[in-house]
Amino acid sequence: MNSSEKQTKKEAFKADYINKIEEVSGNCLEESSVLKQYQALAELVMDEITTQWAKINTQYNKHQTKQVYFFSIEFLIGRLLKSYINNIDMDEVVTESLEELGLDYAAIQEQESDPGLGNGGLGRLMACYLDSSAAMGMPANGNGIRYKYGLFEQRIINGEQVEVADNWLKNGYPFEIRKPDKSVIVKYYGSIHSENINGSLTFIHEDYEPIMAVPYDIPIKGYHNETVNSLRLWSAEPIDGFDLPTFNQGQFLYAIRQKSEAESISQILYPNDSGFDGKLLRLKQEYFFVCAGLKRIVSHYKRNNSNSVDGFGEKICIHINDTHPAMCGPELMRILMDEEGLGWNDAWKMTVSALSFTNHTVLPEALEKWPINMMNKLLPRIYMIIEEINRRFIEELDACYPNNIERNHSLSIIKDGQVHMASLSIVTSHSINGVASLHSKILREETFNGFYQVFPERFHSVTNGVSPRRFLMRSNPKLKDLLNESIGIEWEKNLFQLKKLSNYINDPVFYEKFDAIKLANKFYLADYITKHIDISVDPNSIFDIQVKRIHEYKRQLLNALHILYLYNRLKENPNLEMAPRTFIFAGKAAPGYYFAKDIIKLINAIAYMVNNDKTVQDKMKVVFLANFNVSLAEIIYPSANVSEQISTAGKEASGTSNMKFMMNGAITLGTMDGANIEISEAVGPTNIVTFGLTSDEVFHYQKYGGYHSVDVFEQDPRIQKVMHQLVDGTLGFGLNFQSIYDSLILYNDPYFVLKDFNAYSDAQNRIDQLFRNNKTWTKMSISNIAQSGMFSSDRSIADYQREIWEIK
């Protein structure tokens, strides 16, 4: 775009924008509120995108392109306005135009609500995959639930987490289009009768409770290309609004109850990350988006395929993100048999060919198992089909492996009175994959070893990735500019090109520019911290950051105990030589996860003590930022020096924040877990600091015993001291962390916090040494960015295309 073209575009934009403001607010520009300025900009951008959307959908339909659908109970998409503007290449025009109009672009963007329709990594992964698919020009759509309330807003009051409802729709949402004409009826409860109609057995569902599923579509715009895909989120509504006859008979309270019961299905996201909550409402949610989504996909397919489902299994990929959408298998069977008239065998072939499954965790408490009674009552036809899938599966196994009856029966989808959703997903999909090498290996060798013996060809591995557009180009624009001026712009389309940075690995001029950018980003976060929690931190200190869901396996507790120990060292030796540190935490705990909430309370208590102790002021600070979400994440990653990835080995399936930090030049301080292992391989041992037990060692202790935390406690006076401080009032009058003490000592420290304490403390010393040699540190940072190409979600999507969806 040359300057006169740009001028023309700016003039056109300004004229359209002023009109739009008048249209949405009934005010002229000067009188309009920031909210209206935001809404007008959002609508203008939507106008542009919807025009392209209509065009590309026509093309897809004409060419019968192979289509992927991600089924996921969470999509943590983050704010969209700025992404849209970047992706349609309007950022310069918008930035300059708004400035010329005297408007505050940053404040306008702040008006957008951040849809918290996910808990953490699993939901964010879907958003990155949608972003990458669109950037690569591949037709891939999302299918999920339009929760009226997303993940709760976290406030920290008196050092503790308080949950507040997240009313993200309160000002409306400009990026969705409601499509009531595409509504679907979802049927719950009732009974199934079989009838012989024209010689074939037909199943009829009667006396069911119908709920209306209404889709809202959000466009997913590709980066600098023509592609616009869709994220379809379903909202639950009563059929025909109120039950009018009841309403008119004066029983309006009853009518309202019916309405709110229907709406309850899409009312709120369950706030558990990696934990199974076997509530009836959750099961309703799971069937809700599966049923509605598949119904629309099948009818759309038929419309473009002479009203037939022939070839569905080759043209459509139904990708199930963890087991929440596992009913895709039986539901697709139901549609193909009961509605399309296929026989079992044809329907089965089509279903297995269409479905693929990504497993996200090996934590036993996360594995979904639904009581037979609950499922049979709520979804009688689905349960019948699952029983039949299982009967045939076990029958086949017994025929193939007659000497292995015990193993065969251990693989049963239905056992101990429960339906095992992971088993259902594996049996109904042609592919199952883990999300990092180690995780996939654990699936093969431990968690699903029995299935691996039967279906070795179904097992794959695709290491997770993150969107470089959101987590580098957009959130770290200064770094983006430096990269562009140094190595050209090819890396924007192929992140492996960041390898070219190796030409600058010893370039002092580049170092200086790089360090200045990191420092500026740290100043930005320091400002945010001052503004939000009134703590002043030193941007020249090490920003040592752990931000993620609060969970015992992620071991924020290890970090916290080490901070307490470092504080003790400083109190004993105020002249201790060390680079000043700022420890930064953020993350939400599930509301019913009391231990995780105690960890938040502990971190805040340590922070209060440390930050108010004048004797350590210029050496250390501790910060807990409230309400971690995608918007806050985007501010935090670019400012990090140290990326804390310290999970108990074998428990973190992949992690993705490790990748986002790395892309922004932070050094990983981590255990050999999840994708940390692949990061370590990519950057080499000199550019990462690893420590602690390996997953094999953890497994060994868990299987055969041999770890006694009390022994570690007795041998290590540093640990004794911090453990006593948890319960002796050091951390504040009346503050007592007995539950944490007991977990570590009485219950033998199930996450090996004390076992790894010494190794972690050594690793932290190494970080301190490395950081104090500024050149070494900068070199490590740049090496990390240079090797981050393989952690782009573009690479992940390419892997899925090649190995799982078989798209050329």
Ligand SMILES: *Cc1c(COP(=O)(O)O)cnc(C)c1O
């Ligand atoms: C990336 C991301 C996560 C995942 O972080 P992990 O450290 O991999 O668990 C969670 N929440 C948000 C908002 C994210 O952006």
